[in-house]
Amino acid sequence: MQPDIPVLIIGAGFGGLGMAIRLKERGRNDFLIVEKGDDVGGCWRDNTYPGAACDVPSHLYSFSFERHYPWSRRFAPQAEILDYLQYCARKYAVDDRIRFNTEVCEAHYRDEDGLWSVTLSDGDTLTTRALITATGQLNRPAYPPLSGIDDFAGAHFHSARWDHGVDLTGKNVAVVGTGASAIQFVPEVAKSAGHLTLFQRSAAYVLPKPDRLYHPTEHWVMSKLPVTQTLDRLKLYTTFETRVLGFTAFKKAMVGYEWLFQRHLKKQVQDPELRRTLTPDYPMGCKRILMSNNYYDALTRDNVSVVGHGIESVTRNGLVDDTGTHHPADVIIYGTGFQATDFLSPMTITGRDGKSLNDAWRDGAEAYLGITVHGFPNLFMLYGPNTNLGHNSIIYMLESQIDYVLQCIDALDRPDVQAMEVRPEPQSRFNDRLQAQIRNTVWDQGCDSWYKTASGKNTNNWPGFTFDYRRRTRAIATDDYDFIPAKPSQGSSHA
Known part of the structure; x- marks a missing residue:
């Protein structure tokens, strides 16, 4: 039986x-992207809070096939990254292959014909041969369980769902959380x-951000000699x-960054008591290292x-801390991050023989090569x-995975x-080795973070070089897979 859509992608x-x-570059038009939002962009569409920007340099935080883009700053702001993604969708003509305002509710694998049956939020059901999830790890806001929040009289919202209709001028604003968004x-x-x-x-390690505007002369040089932007990308990649x-084999390499943190904190905060409050009590790198100049x-x-x-607890007009002190508040803003370890939630994914992905991951999510x-x-x-990643651009990892999945789709076309x-x-072999590596990293040095599940398993980070990951994903190890033969009446094709 032929699928409705040979390749179905979740997330834009x-x-x-x-x-x-x-896929389009390879002459394939037999794919569909299902996107829950009304535009492309993912987290860069959702996070519109004031000051939103990337903490990876713009020349590195971009596709390798679309690297010569006129970024305005060393570190691009949210609106510019969203513009970049919209530009890529138009330039490569994939925007007409996206079904917006549509969520995937559930997907189950059909043993009899090797297709995934995917149920959408509008009630439609599609079948596909290759189901690709691109939902990211930072798309579901985490809300703290605050006692009494229903009694609060004012507005309260998460930074990833910023309420621009609320005027904060002159208000008592309570911010809960001190993560990358806050x-x-x-x-x-x-x-x-x-x-x-x-x-x-918990206090965060915050380093100065080497950000600045690009000078018009730099834009002229990069437009006339695109190789200069390519070389800058290579330099940034190597540096990062x-x-x-510092996270893995040579944790003492963090000493230089710790000195930079201390200097940055001392330079901007004169009050010794406040400095003590803002000094973390865990090793640097155990949680995400942040960057800010202000x-x-x-x-x-x-x-x-x-x-x-x-x-x-929360009262009608404020919050009470653990010492019993009441703090007045007209508005509460959550800077509490995301449910990063709940991969693919809230979708229900059912695999072969009726096996639930939630059951398969009851001890924490894991996958072969993360794919x-x-x-x-x-x-x-x-x-x-x-x-x-805690050290480089996730775009590099994504492109490694994309190349690998393309090979898998080629195999399914046979x-x-x-x-x-x-x-x-x-x-099992891959994940046993990976978890053993993680146990020797700074991420496993006694702190809680969004990298870990409640039981303490790190399900998020890659504990090594990104070029090693690219080497591992460069070609499919066919012996690591079972290839289920097609029935005589079956076969794959693409337009």
Whole structure:
């Protein structure tokens, strides 16, 4: 039986668009992207909070096939990254292959014909041979379980769902959380708020951000000699790649960054008590290292206070911390990150023999190369388990995965193949080695982070060089897969 859509991609962020563009370049138009939002962009469409920007340089945070883009800054702001993704969708003519405002509710694998049956939020059902998830790891906001929040009289929202209709001018604003988003929007909110109270459960390591505008002369040179932008990309990649040593084999390499952090904190925060509050009590790198030039400075403003205690409850007009102190608030903003370890939620994925992905991952998500899972034939993940980075650009990892998945799709195009499924031994062997590596990294040095599940398993980070990951994904190891033969009446084709 022929599928409705031979290749179905879930998500139109960097991963989904990159996958679609590469398929289109190969002459394939037999794919469809299903996107829950009303535009492309993924997290760069959703996160519109004040000050939103990338912490990877723009020349590196871009597709290798579309690298010569006139970025305005060394580190691109959110709106510009969204523009870039919209531009790529138009330029490579994949925008007409996207079905917007449509979520995938569930998908189940059909043993009899090797197809995935995918149920959409509008009630439609599609079948596909290759199901590719490109939903990212930072798409579902994490909300803290605050007692009494239903009694709060004011507005409250997550930074990834910013309510631009709420005027913060002169208001008492409570910010819960001090993650990567909070350090960007806190300085902006502090400019207009009457008072901003920042509730910090755990201090972050914040380094200065080497950001600046590109000079018109630089734009002229890069437009006339595109190789200069390519060389800058290579220099940035090499510089960032070496940072993995501080997370893994040579943790003492973090000493230089720790000195930079201390100097940055001391330079911007004169009050020794506030400095103590803002100094982390865990090894550098155990949690995500952040970058900002104005975060610490904002916390020294007269209209900003930092609370280094937990939140006991919420009242009608404020929050009570663990010491019993009440802090007035008209608005609460959550800077509490995302449910990063809940891969593919809230979709229900059912594989071969009725096996649920939730059951397969009850001890924490894992996959072979972060891409395929035993028991789930023809399912391919982009930015899957343990492919997140703490040191370089995720776009590089995505492109490695895209090339690998393209090879898998080629294999499924063979008329004698109905499905391909990673064998259990290679998957277990890969993940046993990976978790052993992680146990020797700074991420496993006694702190809680969004990299880990509640049980402490790190399901997010890649504990090595990105070029090693690219080497591993350069070609399919066919012995690691079972290829299910097609029935005589079956066969694959594409338009």
